[in-house]
Amino acid sequence: MAQPGTSTLTTSPGGGRQHEDGTARRDFLYLSATAFGATGAVLTGWAFISSMNPSADVLALSSTEVNLSAMQPGQAITVVWRGKPVFVRYRTPEEIAKAKADDKADLRDPELDSKRVQKSQWLILVGVCTHLGCVPLGQKPTDPHGDFGGWFCPCHGSHYDTSGRIRKGPAPKNLEVPTYTFLNDTTIRIG
Amino acid sequence: MAKYDYVPSPFMSNPIVKWVDHRLPIFEMVDQQLIKYPAPRNLNYWWNFGSLAGVMLVVMILSGIFLAMNYQPSTVAAFDSVERIMRDVNYGWLLRYMHMNGASMFFVVVYIHIARGLYYGSYKAPREILWWLGLLIFLAMMATAFMGYVLPWGQMSFWGATVITNLFSAIPLVGKSIVTWLWGGFSVDNPTLNRFFALHYLLPFVIAGLVLLHLWALHVHGSNNPLGIDAKGPQDKIPFHPYYTVKDAFGLSVFLIIYAYFVFFNPYMLGDPDNWIPANPLVTPPHIVPEWYFLPFYAILRSVPDKLGGVTLMFGAIAILFVLPWLDTSRVRSGRFRPAFRVFFWLFMVVTVTLGWCGSQPPEGMALTIGQICTVLYFLHFLVFLPLLGWFERPLPLPASIAEPVLKSAAK
Numbered sequence: 194m195a196q197p198g199t200s201t202l203t204t205s206p207g208g209g210r211q212h213e214d215g216t217a218r219r220d221f222l223y224l225s226a227t228a229f230g231a232t233g234a235v236l237t238g239w240a241f242i243s244s245m246n247p248s249a250d251v252l253a254l255s256s257t258e259v260n261l262s263a264m265q266p267g268q269a270i271t272v273v274w275r276g277k278p279v280f281v282r283y284r285t286p287e288e289i290a291k292a293k294a295d296d297k298a299d300l301r302d303p304e305l306d307s308k309r310v311q312k313s314q315w316l317i318l319v320g321v322c323t324h325l326g327c328v329p330l331g332q333k334p335t336d337p338h339g340d341f342g343g344w345f346c347p348c349h350g351s352h353y354d355t356s357g358r359i360r361k362g363p364a365p366k367n368l369e370v371p372t373y374t375f376l377n378d379t380t381i382r383i384g
Numbered sequence: 385m386a387k388y389d390y391v392p393s394p395f396m397s398n399p400i401v402k403w404v405d406h407r408l409p410i411f412e413m414v415d416q417q418l419i420k421y422p423a424p425r426n427l428n429y430w431w432n433f434g435s436l437a438g439v440m441l442v443v444m445i446l447s448g449i450f451l452a453m454n455y456q457p458s459t460v461a462a463f464d465s466v467e468r469i470m471r472d473v474n475y476g477w478l479l480r481y482m483h484m485n486g487a488s489m490f491f492v493v494v495y496i497h498i499a500r501g502l503y504y505g506s507y508k509a510p511r512e513i514l515w516w517l518g519l520l521i522f523l524a525m526m527a528t529a530f531m532g533y534v535l536p537w538g539q540m541s542f543w544g545a546t547v548i549t550n551l552f553s554a555i556p557l558v559g560k561s562i563v564t565w566l567w568g569g570f571s572v573d574n575p576t577l578n579r580f581f582a583l584h585y586l587l588p589f590v591i592a593g594l595v596l597l598h599l600w601a602l603h604v605h606g607s608n609n610p611l612g613i614d615a616k617g618p619q620d621k622i623p624f625h626p627y628y629t630v631k632d633a634f635g636l637s638v639f640l641i642i643y644a645y646f647v648f649f650n651p652y653m654l655g656d657p658d659n660w661i662p663a664n665p666l667v668t669p670p671h672i673v674p675e676w677y678f679l680p681f682y683a684i685l686r687s688v689p690d691k692l693g694g695v696t697l698m699f700g701a702i703a704i705l706f707v708l709p710w711l712d713t714s715r716v717r718s719g720r721f722r723p724a725f726r727v728f729f730w731l732f733m734v735v736t737v738t739l740g741w742c743g744s745q746p747p748e749g750m751a752l753t754i755g756q757i758c759t760v761l762y763f764l765h766f767l768v769f770l771p772l773l774g775w776f777e778r779p780l781p782l783p784a785s786i787a788e789p790v791l792k793s794a795a796k
Contacts, residue, residue, distance in 0.1 A: 251569045276571035278666045326550040327668040347670045
């Protein structure tokens with residue numbers, strides 16, 4: 194008889210050798226082989242899943258330079274960055290004042306206007322509604338600007354203010370501010 | 385495999401058939417499962433829609449394969465390649481009209497097939513897995529149709545793809561990464577179009593596999609029938625051929641006339657003119673609408689003012705169908721013997737059609753309010769009406785057998 198905690202090898206009816214507590218060398222082989230195979234399958238599967246993420250050539254196109262020298266106050270242009278529209282707006286002093294005044298308004302996604310700009314006259318936003326990805330209207334003077342003087346998304350009715358903050362409608366977040374740097378006074382690099 | 389008193393067809397004694405069957409019993413399977421297969425003797429025309437759906441799957445795969453021979457899945461070439469199919473490829477217009485209207489016909493047929501199952505209680509024991517497989521086919525169809533609609537790369541293609549993939553951004557924490565992964569970039573673009581084409585080509589064959597499982601599950605207990613009672617013996621059944629092959633063929637002929645009307649006389653009735661404008665990532669069309677067959681679900685999505693809430697409810701509208709066999713507490717299958725259920729069934733039909741109308745309207749004013757009421761009614765039907773009906777409703781007496789009412793009405 195074996196002492197508790199130790200075990201001796203006996204021959205099982207099937208011919209395989211097993212310990213007295215019912216475990217056999219074969220159980221270990223089953224488990225380790227299964228674990229080995231499963232790990233391999235998961236790692237291989239990762240290659241397939243990862244191949245669907247943005248590829249190197251897509252990532253390489255991830256910055257855009259914009260020359261702002263021709264723009265006048267009150268003008269807005271739309272540039273393409275990573276396949277998406279980016280709104281560049283040369284804000285008038287009134288628009289800036291309105292955005293600053295709205296800092297104290299009841300905001301769904303509270304953020305100070307000063308945190309959303311590097312130079313207060315240049316408002317730079319990803320022009321994609323944070324609801325389901327439509328492009329809001331408001332870049333042209335003739336466009337609807339919504340109830341807060343900024344942008345209005347026609348798809349499901351979201352209103353953004355002169356700082357691009359969500360004020361009304363189904364969108365949960367403010368229009369995103371992309372990463373950008375001023376290369377000099379009149380050129381920015383987005384991304 | 386045959387559980388009934390199977391008498392082989394005469395061709396089964398042919399020596400070549402015997403030689404083949406000894407190695408692969410394919411003739412035996414066809415004979416047992418398609419020719420001699422005993423079906424309830426009282427199936428009405430609502431039971432045609434399963435085979436019609438099968439025919440549509442074949443039509444879609446065939447027309448799709450031949451379209452793919454001329455289609456180019458790249459953002460630069462896709463729109464023009466579709467125009468080339470329409471103008472230059474021999475009968476390309478026919479293939480495309482068959483395919484784009486075929487999608488609508490496929491959904492019409494499947495919606496009627498589902499509604500028939502709802503009315504006659506075809507989802508009840510022992511057909512729950514049959515019902516689930518049908519729902520999986522429905523989900524795969526929706527994914528296939530959505531990705532197929534993206535391929536022509538018009539404005540509605542692009543913005544439909546943008547809005548629908550953005551639904552996943554509502555998922556907390558990982559939503560944004562999932563959307564980037566789905567896109568293969570930072571917006572719907574060339575990688576998205578490529579993978580949608582690959583998956584649009586793949587999924588119909590997944591559907592075909594699910595259809596085989598669906599038929600397998602169907603043939604275990606056989607078709608439900610308008611009375612909803614089980615067959616008591618051979619007198620309740622008739623062989624599938626020639627009785628139901630003929631009935632299906634007649635129904636198919638009528639259906640093909642309707643299908644041909646759309647293909648040849650009104651191919652754009654169900655389409656959206658905005659898809660004639662090539663995709664422009666910088667301009668959203670003022671009014672985005674999905675194809676008609678998604679409108680009820682779109683209306684549910686928009687009736688909730690919260691992003692995550694809307695997305696959850698939209699997927700929930702289909703998910704709830706999976707537990708329907710347990711939400712419907714009545715032991716009587718057929719709506720024919722459930723007077724109160726019948727009222728709620730037709731109310732539910734009106735609710736879904738109204739939701740479809742709401743989905744086609746801009747989300748404001750009356751359409752939005754009606755959509756919200758109908759969304760509530762849609763879920764009440766499953767979560768409150770059906771469970772309570774089973775308890776409070778007094779069903780009509782069931783006939784003793786399938787044969788009894790048939791023979792009675794024949795005697796008159």
